[in-house]
Amino acid sequence: MLTHTGEKKYECTECDASFKLSSSLKRHMLTHTGEKKHACNECSAMFSRSGDLKRHMLTHTGEKKHACNECSAMFSRSGELKRHMSTHTREKKYECTECDAILKLSSYLRRHMLTHTGEKMHLCNECGTKFLRSGDLKQHMLTHTGEKKHACNECGARFLRLCHLKQHMLTHTGEKKHACNECGARFLRPGHLKQHMLTHTGEKKYECTECDASFKLSSNLKQHMLTHTGEKKHACNECGARFLRSVHLKRHMSTHTGKKKYPGRVIPKTLKLAI
Structure with missing residues (x-):
C-alpha cells in the first residue's frame, strides 16, 4: 500500500x-x-x-545465470545482459551533439565525445604519455612492463598483444586470406597486400620535404631522409663503425666474422683475374 x-x-x-x-x-x-x-x-x-x-x-x-534469449551468451549480472541485448535490438538512443553519430550506450557516447574534445585523460605514470581510452593505456603499459602474456601453442613464442599472436599463427597455418583483385596474389597480412597493390597503381604518396623524391612506402621515405640528416644509427659492436642502413651493417659484420655471403661457390678464373 x-x-x-x-x-x-x-x-x-x-x-x-x-x-x-x-x-x-x-x-x-x-x-x-x-x-x-x-x-x-x-x-x-x-x-x-x-x-x-x-x-x-x-x-x-564464475556463475553466469543471466542468459540471452536471442543467442547463447551468458552473463554474471543482469546489467551486462541488458547492455548485450542492445546489440540485438540495435537501439541507439544516445546522440552526439557535434556530429550525426548515435550510440547504443551512454558510456559509448562519453568515449566518442573525446574524439571531438581531444581530451586524453588516461595518463601513463612511467613516461607521461596520455591516451583517450583506458584500454589504450593498458596496452601501452605492456611496453614498460615487457609482459608478453599471449603465447603461441605451436612454438612457444610470446607477444604483447593478441592481434600480434593472431598474425604470428598465420606463419604456422600458412593461410593467406588477403587476395589481390588484380593478379590473384595472396598474402598473410593486410599490410603486405597494401604494399603489393602499389606495384599495380604505381602511386608514390610519400614525398620528401627536402627534395623532389617520392616513394611508395613510408619505410623507404624514412631511409631516404637519412641521406639528408646524415644520421647513422646502425652501429657495429666490434669496431664502432656506423651505417645509414641495417643491410650495410650486416655486410660490414662479415669483415669481422669472415663469413662468406655465398659459401661453397666456386669463383670463375676470369672473375678472379678481374678482382
Whole structure:
C-alpha cells in the first residue's frame, strides 16, 4: 500500500533521507556507520550489503545465470545482459551533439565525445604519455612492463598483444586470406597486400620535404631522409663503425666474422683475374 500512498515514515537520524520500508532504512544507515558485516568466505573482502556480497561471489564461482534469449551468451549480472541485448535490438538512443553519430550506450557516447574534445585523460605514470581510452593505456603499459602474456601453442613464442599472436599463427597455418583483385596474389597480412597493390597503381604518396623524391612506402621515405640528416644509427659492436642502413651493417659484420655471403661457390678464373 505504501507504493500507492507514497508515505515514507522511516527517517534517517543522520541526514534528511526517508524510506518506505524499515529494511531500506537499515541498509541506508550502513552508509553512515561504514559497517561491513557481510564477509566473503573466499577472500577477505567485506561488504555493507548482502546483495553486494552475492555479486562479488560471482567473481569466484564464475556463475553466469543471466542468459540471452536471442543467442547463447551468458552473463554474471543482469546489467551486462541488458547492455548485450542492445546489440540485438540495435537501439541507439544516445546522440552526439557535434556530429550525426548515435550510440547504443551512454558510456559509448562519453568515449566518442573525446574524439571531438581531444581530451586524453588516461595518463601513463612511467613516461607521461596520455591516451583517450583506458584500454589504450593498458596496452601501452605492456611496453614498460615487457609482459608478453599471449603465447603461441605451436612454438612457444610470446607477444604483447593478441592481434600480434593472431598474425604470428598465420606463419604456422600458412593461410593467406588477403587476395589481390588484380593478379590473384595472396598474402598473410593486410599490410603486405597494401604494399603489393602499389606495384599495380604505381602511386608514390610519400614525398620528401627536402627534395623532389617520392616513394611508395613510408619505410623507404624514412631511409631516404637519412641521406639528408646524415644520421647513422646502425652501429657495429666490434669496431664502432656506423651505417645509414641495417643491410650495410650486416655486410660490414662479415669483415669481422669472415663469413662468406655465398659459401661453397666456386669463383670463375676470369672473375678472379678481374678482382
